[in-house]
Amino acid sequence: MTTITPRPPRVSEVTLSAAAQAASRYEKLKAEPMEVAGQPTGAFTGFFGTIRDVIAHGRLLDLLIRRDLKSRYKDSALGFLWTLIRPITQLAIYYVILGNILGAARGIDNFAVYVFCGLTVYNLFSDIVAGSTGSIVANAGLIKKVYVPREIYPLASVGSALFNFGIQLVVLLIATVVFGEFPAHLDLLYFFPSALLILIYGLALGLLLSAANVFLRDMGYLVEIVLMLLMWASPIVYAWSTVATRLTGSREWLLHIYTDNPITLAVLGFHRAFWLGGAENDYPADMLLKMGVAGVIGLVLVYVFHRVFSRLQGNFAQEL
Amino acid sequence: MSIDTTSSRPASRTPASADHPTVVTIENVSKKFVIRKDNSLKERIVTLGRTGRRNSEEFWALKNVNLTIPAGSTIGLLGPNGSGKSTLLKAIGGIIEPTTGSIKRRGRLAALLELGAGFHPDLTGRENVFLNSAILGMSREETEAKFDDILNFAGIGDFIETQVKFYSSGMYVRLAFAVAIHTDPDVLLVDEVLAVGDEAFQRKCMDKIHEFQEQGRTIILVSHSLGQVQELCDRAVVLAKGEVQFEGSAREAVKNFRDILEDRRVAEATAQGEAKAEITPGKVLSGTVRAEGRAEGEDFRPGDNLIVTMEYSHETPLDRWNAGFKIENNLGQPVYGTSSKFLGITMPPMRGTATVEFRLENVQFGGGAFFLHAFFAEPAGPHIAIKREAARFVMADDPDGEGTVRVSSSMRQIAG
Numbered sequence: 001m002t003t004i005t006p007r008p009p010r011v012s013e014v015t016l017s018a019a020a021q022a023a024s025r026y027e028k029l030k031a032e033p034m035e036v037a038g039q040p041t042g043a044f045t046g047f048f049g050t051i052r053d054v055i056a057h058g059r060l061l062d063l064l065i066r067r068d069l070k071s072r073y074k075d076s077a078l079g080f081l082w083t084l085i086r087p088i089t090q091l092a093i094y095y096v097i098l099g100n101i102l103g104a105a106r107g108i109d110n111f112a113v114y115v116f117c118g119l120t121v122y123n124l125f126s127d128i129v130a131g132s133t134g135s136i137v138a139n140a141g142l143i144k145k146v147y148v149p150r151e152i153y154p155l156a157s158v159g160s161a162l163f164n165f166g167i168q169l170v171v172l173l174i175a176t177v178v179f180g181e182f183p184a185h186l187d188l189l190y191f192f193p194s195a196l197l198i199l200i201y202g203l204a205l206g207l208l209l210s211a212a213n214v215f216l217r218d219m220g221y222l223v224e225i226v227l228m229l230l231m232w233a234s235p236i237v238y239a240w241s242t243v244a245t246r247l248t249g250s251r252e253w254l255l256h257i258y259t260d261n262p263i264t265l266a267v268l269g270f271h272r273a274f275w276l277g278g279a280e281n282d283y284p285a286d287m288l289l290k291m292g293v294a295g296v297i298g299l300v301l302v303y304v305f306h307r308v309f310s311r312l313q314g315n316f317a318q319e320l
Numbered sequence: 321m322s323i324d325t326t327s328s329r330p331a332s333r334t335p336a337s338a339d340h341p342t343v344v345t346i347e348n349v350s351k352k353f354v355i356r357k358d359n360s361l362k363e364r365i366v367t368l369g370r371t372g373r374r375n376s377e378e379f380w381a382l383k384n385v386n387l388t389i390p391a392g393s394t395i396g397l398l399g400p401n402g403s404g405k406s407t408l409l410k411a412i413g414g415i416i417e418p419t420t421g422s423i424k425r426r427g428r429l430a431a432l433l434e435l436g437a438g439f440h441p442d443l444t445g446r447e448n449v450f451l452n453s454a455i456l457g458m459s460r461e462e463t464e465a466k467f468d469d470i471l472n473f474a475g476i477g478d479f480i481e482t483q484v485k486f487y488s489s490g491m492y493v494r495l496a497f498a499v500a501i502h503t504d505p506d507v508l509l510v511d512e513v514l515a516v517g518d519e520a521f522q523r524k525c526m527d528k529i530h531e532f533q534e535q536g537r538t539i540i541l542v543s544h545s546l547g548q549v550q551e552l553c554d555r556a557v558v559l560a561k562g563e564v565q566f567e568g569s570a571r572e573a574v575k576n577f578r579d580i581l582e583d584r585r586v587a588e589a590t591a592q593g594e595a596k597a598e599i600t601p602g603k604v605l606s607g608t609v610r611a612e613g614r615a616e617g618e619d620f621r622p623g624d625n626l627i628v629t630m631e632y633s634h635e636t637p638l639d640r641w642n643a644g645f646k647i648e649n650n651l652g653q654p655v656y657g658t659s660s661k662f663l664g665i666t667m668p669p670m671r672g673t674a675t676v677e678f679r680l681e682n683v684q685f686g687g688g689a690f691f692l693h694a695f696f697a698e699p700a701g702p703h704i705a706i707k708r709e710a711a712r713f714v715m716a717d718d719p720d721g722e723g724t725v726r727v728s729s730s731m732r733q734i735a736g
Binding site: 026034067146315317 | 427439456
C-alpha cells in the first residue's frame with residue numbers, strides 16, 4: 001500500500017522527493033510517543049522531568065546567561081568594568097566610613113579583606129534573589145510566545161550572578177595578597193560549602209519569588225528592602241563574636257536564629273576561608289555540621305518551592 | 321513543461337487520510353481566565369476574602385474543545401475576535417496550560433505568535449537568530465549551517481548586525497518567520513503574523529507554506545483573511561465564544577463563519593437602531609435583493625437576474641428625488657451601484673411612501689458575501705436617508721477564478 005499525500009500535488013512544483021520526504025516524516029512521527037504539551041506535571045515526575053527538560057535546553061540557558069550579561073552593559077562605555085566598580089565602591093565606603101571613621105574596624109584585623117569576604121558572598125545571594133525575582137516578568141516577551149521550561153529564566157539569573165561572583169572572587173583573592181597574604185590553608189575549603197549554601201537558598205527563593213512576582217508586582221520592591229535588611233543582619237561589616245557576646249543568657253535563642261541562618265553561615269564560612277585574622281572563638285562551634293543541616297533543609301525548600309513554581313507557571317502567559 | 325489542468329484548489333483536496341499519524345490531540349480542553357482588577361499587594365490585602373472575589377471576574381476562553389489533527393494537514397482556526405482562537409493556539413504550543421482536559425502532541429513544534437516570537441530588543445539580529453533557534457530546539461551547528469538561508473529568506477541585509485529594537489515591525493516579522501521555518505518543524509503554529517510583511521514577503525511566506533504542505537508538515541493557522549484560509553487550509557474549525565461551532569472543510573467553515581458574522585451584524589444593527597431616534601423626515605423602510613427563480617436563502621449563481629426592491633417614506637411631500645443603491649463586498653469595496661439619476665429617470669413626487677424596483681441582468685460577481693446599501697437622495701446629490709447593509713446576499717464561489725467579478729476564461733499553450 002502506498003502512502004497517500006494529504007492533497008493532490010500543486011501545479012508543477014511537486015517533486016518526488018517532497019512526497020518521499022512527507023512519507024518519511026510520517027514514519028518518524030509515528031515512532032514518537034504523544035506527549036502532553038507544556039510543563040510535565042506530577043509531584044515526582046514533574047520535578048525530575050523538569051531537570052531533564054532544563055538539561056535538554058542547556059544551550060539556551062547558556063545563551064540566556066550571555067544575553068543577560070551582554071544586555072546589562074550594552075551601550076555603556078565601561079561595560080563589564082561596572083561589575084567591579086560597584087563592589088569596590090561598596091568596599092571603599094564600608095572600609096573608610098564604617099571601619100575607620102565609625103570605628104567598626106577596631107578589633108578586626110585586616111578589615112578590608114574581612115568586609116570584602118562578606119560582600120562577595122552576600123552580593124552573590126542578593127544578585128541571585130533580586131535577579132530571579134524579576135526574571136519571569138523581564139522575559140515576558142519570550143514566555144508569551146514560546147514554550148521552554150520556565151525554570152530556565154530564574155536559572156539564567158543564577159548563572160549571570162555566578163559570573164559576577166567569579167569576577168569579585170578574583171578581586172577578593174588579589175585583595176588578600178595586596179592587604180596581607182594569600183590564604184593558603186586548609187580552611188580555604190570552607191569556600192565550597194559556603195558558596196553551595198548560597199546557591200541552594202538563592203535558587204529556592206528565586207523560584208518562589210519569580211513566580212510570585214508575576215502575580216504581585218510588589219515583590220520586586222519588597223525583595224529589595226528585605227535584601228537590604230538581611231545584609232545588616234549578617235556579620236559582614238561587624239564581627240560575629242560581637243553579637244555572640246551580647247546575645248547571651250535568656251536571649252541565647254536569638255543568637256541561634258542569628259547564627260544558624262544560611263546567610264550568616266556562608267558569610268562566616270567565607271571569613272574562615274579567605275580572612276586570616278580570625279581566631280577559633282570568632283566562629284560558632286560545629287560550623288560544618290550546621291552548614292550540612294542548612295544545606296539539606298535548603299534542598300527540601302528547592303523541591304517545595306519548585307512545586308509551587310510549576311503550579312503557578314501554567315498561568316504565567318496570561319498574567320504577564 | 322506540462323501544466324496540470326485539473327485544478328488543485330482546496331475544495332478538491334482530499335482530506336488527510338487515516339494513514340497519517342496524529343500529531344495533536346485535544347481532549348475536553350477548557351480554559352478559565354480570571355480577570356482581576358486589583359494587582360498590587362495593598363489592593364489585594366484590602367480586598368481580601370469575600371470582597372476580593374467580587375473584584376475578579378471569571379470567563380471561559382475555551383469550553384470543552386475536542387480536536388484531532390493528523391500529520392500533513394493544514395488547519396485554519398476561524399472565529400470572531402475573542403472567540404478563543406489564539407488561546408487555543410497558545411495551549412497547543414504549551415504556552416498556557418488548560419484548566420481542564422489535556423493536549424498531547426508529538427514532533428518538533430515552531431510557533432509564530434504575535435510579533436517577533438521572542439526577540440530581545442537589545443541584541444542584534446544575529447544574536448537573536450541564535451537565541452531564537454536555541455529556543456526552538458536547534459543546536460549551534462545547525463543554526464550556523466542554516467544562517468545564510470535564514471538571512472536570505474528574511475532579506476533584511478545589513479540590519480542583521482543592528483539591535484532589533486531599531487527594526488521596523490515588518491523586519492521583525494520577516495526575521496522571526498525566517499528563523500521559525502528553518503528549524504525543520506513538524507508542526508507550525510501561525511497566528512495572524514503574515515499580515516505584517518509587505519506583499520512580496522507575504523507571497524514568499526505563502527510559497528513556503530505550500531512547500532511545507534508538500535513535505536507533510538502540519539500547519540495550524542489563525543487568520544482573519546477568509547481568502548487565505550480557503551487558499552491554504554484543507555480543514556477549518558470555527559470557534560465562537562470558546563466553543564467549537566463547526567469543523568469541516570475550509571470552504572464550508574468559511575461559509576459558516578460568515579453566517580456567524582452576519583448574525584452578529586444584525587444583532588448590533590438592531591441594538592443601534594433602537595438607540596438612535598430618527599430626526600430626519602425621510603427614511604429607507606427596507607431594501608431587499610432576490611434572484612429570479614431562486615428560493616429565499618439560496619446562494620446566487622452567475623448569470624442570475626437580481627431584483628432590488630426598496631421602500632422609502634418621507635413625512636413631508638417630496639417633489640424631486642432620486643432612488644438608488646450601492647453594492648459592496650465583505651471587505652467594504654464598492655462593487656456596483658446605480659440610481660434613478662444615472663439611469664436618467666425622473667421620479668414622480670413622493671407623497672408619504674414610495675417603492676421602487678431595480679432589475680440587474682446577468683450579474684457576474686465573484687464568490688462571497690455582498691451587501692446592499694439602499695438610499696434616496698435630493699436631486700443635487702446629498703442623501704436624504706441611507707440604510708446601510710439593508711440586505712445581504714451570497715454569490716456561489718467561483719471554481720475557475722477569484723476576485724470580485726467573474727469572467728469566463730480559457731487558456732492554451734502557445735510555445736514550448
